[in-house]
Amino acid sequence: MSQLSRTLENSFNRFSDRRLVTLKSDFVYDRYTYGTIKNISLRLVTFFEKNNIKKGDKVTICSYNSPQYIYTFLASIFSGVILVPIDYGSSEDLVKKFMEKTESKFLITSKYKIINLKIKKIFIEDMDEVLASHKKGNIDRTIKDEDLFQILFTSGTTGDPKGVKISHENILSNIRSVLRVLKIKKHYRLLSLIPLSHIFEQVAGFFIIAASGAQTTQLKSRRPSEIIKIFQKEKINVIATVPAFLMLFKRKIENKAKENRKFKKLKKVLNFARKLPLPIRRRIFKDIHKVFGKKLEIMISGGAPLPRDAEIFWESTGIRIVQGYGLTETSPVLALGDIYDRRVGSVGKVVPGVRMKLNDDGEVLVRGKNITKGYYKNPEATEDLFENGWLKTGDVGKLDDNGFLFIKGRLKNMILKPSGLNVYPEDIEDILNKMELVKDSCVIGIDKGHDVIVTAVVIPNKKTDEKSIKKTIDETNKHLENHQKIQDFIIWKKKDFPRTLTFKVKRLVVEKEVENKTHEKSESKDEIIHILSTLSHLDAKDIKEDSLLFSDLGFDSLKVIELSTQIEELLRKEIDEYLINSKTTIKNLRSLVEKGVNPENKLKLDEKMFWPVFLPFRFLLMEFMYFISSFYFKSVKVKGKNNINKLKGQYIIIINHSSHLDFPTLAKHLPLRLKTRLATGAAADYFFRSKNFKQIFVSKFFTYLLGSFPLSRIKDGKSSSSIKQSFEFVGEIVDRGWSIGLSPEGTRSKTGKLNSFKNGIGTILKETKLPVIPIKLNGLHDILPPHSKYPLKRGHVEIIFGKPIKYPGNMSTTEITKSLEKTIRGM
Incomplete structure (x- = not known):
């Protein structure tokens, strides 16, 4: 059994009940404990066996960061299957080339990634459900330290691809080296931003976290405003990322200061604060720390050199900067800064277990257990990589008298x-x-x-x-x-x-x-073209409406984040950056901007609605409302109550909507444990306006005393607020352990007959993975129809509770919507 496998097995057993990973997907928070990740990884071991994938076989994974990615790592380590991680943004041709090079037998990817290859595959979105039917497999005790764990490619599309061979021993050696320098505390929460196909993120965002009992948080969206929300909600302590992100947030803070005409003051305070103790610096820049959730302590920068001014900026605000240095070929860390002993501009000291020297050209040469044995099926490149048993980094360095390493440049052309x-x-x-x-x-x-x-x-x-x-x-x-x-x-x-x-x-x-012969570029008065020209460094006149962001303007995933930031800051519009892909044109971008939401006009979920102090008042109000309404009920007939009496956990409650009496009437007949933790969606454009005192009063009344939250609906072809924003509210409520009450018709039925369901309900059920309780209400439309403010007459009321339904993950959102509508129509 490899030492890496044994170390991780012990860690996952020891911290079994602790949370390991949280994924903020489109709008839902998926949370997994160490125990859950280990159990699913062992089911994946069985899945590999059933698909004839044995020890030493290659499996390619091409996906965004997710818990599924993490338990695939673990299953690979436990089974001896060799992983081939490929960047999610890679083209289909590149994925095919790398898979052919490694003779991969299986592909793990996302259903949103178009890869038309004739090979067995599974989508990460389906993995939890598919693996649930498999028994837990066994850890292969015959795996050796020198066995391969993964092959990571570092070259592009031409020539012979260079796949770096990373063994179990390489990874474990680096984990131990890093943890001897950087102490990760169990309460730490790290934000994962770099793709897990990058070995820096693998070690920083998974391995050292898992070995320490800490937590990691992943994001499907990497828009700065989304990142800031996660900092605040999850109380992030540590972020490990590339310099580009740190520079992006630095510019964002500086631009805000310029807008408020406080940039010169910011510079003066930063210069003054550098000399002060850390707690005082954090106190001075408390507004910046508030933006980052008040808990951010450490920024780990790697993958590329961090500019000196960015390092000084963040240190001056009271956030410790830890720089690291390494290569994919070194698994990856060779040098690392100590949070208590650092030098500006240095990447730290050589980590324990690594030997380093400089040759006559000043090139950094290294050896140690973390060093790769070479490139996969590429003996010529492997021979060029070493000099008398020492790996040539291609970097020119300098070691000072105290052992701090400074990288001065590159010998390689890269x-x-x-x-x-x-x-x-x-x-x-x-x-x-x-x-x-x-x-x-x-x-x-x-x-x-x-x-x-x-x-x-x-x-x-x-x-x-x-x-x-x-x-x-x-x-x-x-x-x-x-x-x-x-x-x-x-x-x-x-x-x-x-x-x-x-x-x-x-x-x-x-x-x-x-260097100084760059073209003089024409500028454009078109704000979007101006932003694109600035980011792409292309002449404005060369950017056409049918230009593709990726292939014509040279954008990558990081540039998309910068683009969304610029649009948010300059145009005051939030766009869904994950809708931008290789097929997005300038014309498509304009459409996204037009549909974008002004962040200053966005509704917010009022967290006070969850305060326990409101629950007794909410209960009494519901009882009072039902008491008044019941004067107009000749009779109330309840069917299927036994379907919900013994229910535990969270549910999505779905009703037909024909009257304002619907939810007050329903609430009376729901079990106490369900209705005391139930949030109901109410029309944002009707109940959550804030133009005058009356509208504000109505909004607060619905929020605190009725437990309602704003829900966007389609009206006159336009949404009253962002549909995505409504989904975000649902995700937040579900993450708090509450159930949701919704009407998929979007508005009250004018005739009393069921209207067609909006497809958003299918999205909510698919993303939250919660069971749904279908409920049909009859008779309330006749008593209080939509056009009336007061009840018109007395009538008979019927409430029909259906059996809870759990829709399988392979159903599309449209199929779920249609199935649910058919169910309620037939009740």
Whole structure:
């Protein structure tokens, strides 16, 4: 049995009842304990066996971060199956290439990812339900420390892909090294933002957390406003991320200060605060800490160099910055800062278990148990990776007298983006040099402060103009992954590039010559085009309505987050950034912005509605309302009450809606344990307005005394508030352990007959995974119809309780909606 497998087994047994991971998906919070994750991982072991996936076989996973990703890691470690994690944003061609290279037998992906390959696969959205029917398997005790755990690819689309072989021993060695420097406390809650296909996130966002009994929180959306909500709700203590995120939030704070004309004051206070003790710094910048939930203590930065000004900024606010350094090939951490002993600009000291030295060129060489044995089926690249048994990092470093490592630059040609993604110039040049107009090219990275611009320096093979070269660049980009795309180009006026004696291009010389020769770009008065031009570094006139954000403008997932931030700050619109993908055009983006919600006008869920102090008043009010209403009831006939009498847990209660008497009448006949923790949806445009005192009073009355929350509905072709916002409210309420009462018709029936259900109810049931109690009310429409303020006559009332229904996960939202409507019609 490998030491990694034994360590994780012991940790998951020890912390069995503690929460390990929370996923904030579209609007629901999925929470899993250590025990639950371990149990499902063992069921996945059985699933592998039933699908003839044995120890040493390869399984590819291409997904967004999720609990399913985590228990797939665990199942792989327990079974000896070798994982091939691939970035979720990768193209179908790249996924296919990596799977063929590794001879993967199975694919785990998302149903939202289009991968048309003839191979067995399962969607992560279905895994919990599929695995529930499997028995728990056994941990393979024959796995050895040197056995492979995963293969991680670091190269692009051309040439022979370099898949780094990571063993069980590599990972365990790095876990132990990191935890000897960085003490992770059990109460820590870490926010996971980097894809788990990145080894930095694997170690920081899962392995060291799991070994310490702490928690990790994942987000499907990475929009800054969503991240801020999670900081506040989950009380995040630690964030491990790439520099791009830290710079993004730094700019967001600075831009806010500029808006309020307080930027100079902010700078002065930051400079002054640097010299003060940490608690005083946190006190001075309490407003910033309030935004981040007041609990954020540590920011871990890795994957790329963190600019000095960003490090000083966050340290000055009272948040400790811990920089790390490493490579995928080193599993990954080689050096790490100590929160009590750091130097500005340093990536820390060499971690225990790693030996490091500098060669004559100043290149960092390392060896240790965390070092890969090489690249998968690539002996030539493996041989080039080592020098007398020492791994060559390709980075130039300096060790000071106290052992602090400072990275000075790179010997390799690789361009490192702030997002942590690697771009290999040779991959791009191989394609660009095949183009008709190109004699030779040199691809370099130009540092623009908050971004590194992939720039092609081109020598044309005949006299031509920039417009023709631009078309050549566009054609080249069609063959590149999103993070590789050429963002700018320069025409080299000389006959050839400066070269070494071995005829290699002197890239640093080229880079210095072209750094200041960037194009003068035309600007646009169109705000969206201006934002896109700024982020993509493209000329505004080259951005067309049918331009694709990813393939034409070079966007990646991080750029999309920056885009949504700019739109939120400059245009005052929140957009659903996860709707932006490789097929999104500028025209599509405009549509999303038009449908976006002004964050200042958004309704908020009033948390006081959950206060226990309101429950007795709510109960008495409901009793009083029913007492008054009952004068108009000739009789009340209840059917199927036995279907709900012994129910425990949470439910979605669904009723037909024909009168304002519906929920008060229903509440009287619900079990006490259900109605005291029940929130009912009420029309946002009718009951939750705030233009005058009367509307505010009605809103508060419905919130505190009736336990209602604002629910968007479609009216005159437009939603009265964001549909997504209503879903968010549902997610928050369910996460608190409450049940939900809804009417899927959206409004009261004018005829008393059941209206068609809105498809949103299918989405709610599918995402929350809660059982539904179908209830039909008859007779109330005749007593108090929609057009009347007061009851018109007395009548007979009938309440029919159906049996709870749990819809299977493989049903679509439309199928669920139609099935539920059919059920209530037939009652």
